[in-house]
Amino acid sequence: MADTSNGKTTFSSFRADKTAKICVLGHRGLVGSAIVRKLREIGFTNLLLRTHSELDLTRQNDVESFFAFEKPRFVILAAAKVGGIHANNTYPADFIAINLQIQTNVIDSSYRHGVQKLLFLGSSCIYPKFAPQPIPEHALLTGPLEPTNEWYAVAKIAGIKMCQAYRIQYGWDAISAMPTNLYGPNDNFHPENSHVLPALMRRFHEAKVNGAKEVVVWGTGSPLREFLHVDDLADAVVFLMESYSGLVHVNVGSGKEVTIKELAELVKEVVGFEGQLIWDSSKPDGTPRKLMDSSKLAELGWTPKVSLKDGLVDTYKWYVENVKQ
Numbered sequence: 172m173a174d175t176s177n178g179k180t181t182f183s184s185f186r187a188d189k190t191a192k193i194c195v196l197g198h199r200g201l202v203g204s205a206i207v208r209k210l211r212e213i214g215f216t217n218l219l220l221r222t223h224s225e226l227d228l229t230r231q232n233d234v235e236s237f238f239a240f241e242k243p244r245f246v247i248l249a250a251a252k253v254g255g256i257h258a259n260n261t262y263p264a265d266f267i268a269i270n271l272q273i274q275t276n277v278i279d280s281s282y283r284h285g286v287q288k289l290l291f292l293g294s295s296c297i298y299p300k301f302a303p304q305p306i307p308e309h310a311l312l313t314g315p316l317e318p319t320n321e322w323y324a325v326a327k328i329a330g331i332k333m334c335q336a337y338r339i340q341y342g343w344d345a346i347s348a349m350p351t352n353l354y355g356p357n358d359n360f361h362p363e364n365s366h367v368l369p370a371l372m373r374r375f376h377e378a379k380v381n382g383a384k385e386v387v388v389w390g391t392g393s394p395l396r397e398f399l400h401v402d403d404l405a406d407a408v409v410f411l412m413e414s415y416s417g418l419v420h421v422n423v424g425s426g427k428e429v430t431i432k433e434l435a436e437l438v439k440e441v442v443g444f445e446g447q448l449i450w451d452s453s454k455p456d457g458t459p460r461k462l463m464d465s466s467k468l469a470e471l472g473w474t475p476k477v478s479l480k481d482g483l484v485d486t487y488k489w490y491v492e493n494v495k496q
């Protein structure tokens with residue numbers, strides 16, 4: 172809806188003006204690329220995109236000049252240094268410094284150059300290691316973090332707090348969304364440092380192609396995990412840009428738990444690997460359960476649409492067509 176009461180046309184609704192300049196940072200990553208697909212699908216025509224090599228977001232002067240010149244109306248911050256336990260343990264300085272630099276530069280420059288609304292993306296690792304399950308938003312900062320990724324988590328918590336502080340001090344519309352484990356097109360299928368779902372997909376695919384008789388997976392398969400297709404996350408991001416302007420960050424999950432065993436069986440079926448799946452129970456299992464409480468988002472009116480099976484079919488299709496075998 173357009174409001175011209177102050178002589179200046181402003182739009183109360185994110186979706187109202189499809190020509191609005193929307194800056195999506197990290198647009199070649201798993202999350203950013205899904206957000207770009209979604210925005211294009213619903214008709215946005217003026218997307219402002221920069222690759223890492225075109226604009227290094229850790230460089231304050233460059234970020235400042237970019238925002239001063241481009242003056243986007245909306246910003247979605249999906250650029251970050253991300254990685255698994257091994258990468259976090261090996262490069263703790265990079266994980267804390269690069270993420271703090273990216274988000275501080277982007278949030279502050281966005282505010283100072285007139286961005287109407289910004290959405291910051293974090294992750295479920297912000298919550299304490301022993302948070303209640305499912306994890307509600309108010310569990311933030313109630314206990315010690317998981318030590319293996321605390322560098323990353325501390326940076327992400329600072330991002331949430333920065334959005335809150337700018338809202339309180341300046342009345343600026345900055346919000347934060349905390350997604351659960353995501354998967355989908357453009358995921359990282361690297362043989363050593365990918366998340367559980369793409370790692371399983373790659374292993375079953377390679378076993379199928381090589382005619383292997385079995386695939387051995389670490390652990391018992393009993394831990395419970397939650398997965399959300401990245402297209403659902405992108406839909407939730409648009410929903411939050413449109414409908415939410417609160418102080419508290421918002422969890423974004425599917426609300427559905429599966430055991431790693433159920434997940435592995437489903438990936439095996441989708442890939443079409445006909446050999447045996449063997450569990451090596453001498454290897455560690457990891458946290459027994461990790462589920463986000465996404466009831467706040469449900470109460471706001473958003474629900475996920477992509478089933479795990481359909482999401483896996485879509486992801487495998489992308490993998491076969493795009494990942495160098």
Ligand SMILES: NC(=O)c1ccc[n+]([C@@H]2O[C@H](COP(=O)([O-])OP(=O)(O)OC[C@H]3O[C@@H](n4cnc5c(N)ncnc54)[C@H](OP(=O)(O)O)[C@@H]3O)[C@@H](O)[C@H]2O)c1
Pocket residue numbers: 196197198199200201202203222223224226227228229249250251252253273292293294295349350351352353354357
């Ligand atoms: N994947 C998940 O399961 C998951 C779950 C919850 C939350 N999230 C959150 O979603 C956000 C995006 O994650 P993702 O999985 O999409 O990660 P991703 O696939 O690695 O994408 C991150 C993007 O950020 C860009 N980037 C990194 N450093 C940059 C810099 N200094 N300047 C400019 N661009 C830079 C990367 O470009 P280059 O590759 O060229 O460096 C890449 O395009 C993160 O905040 C993450 O915490 C992800």
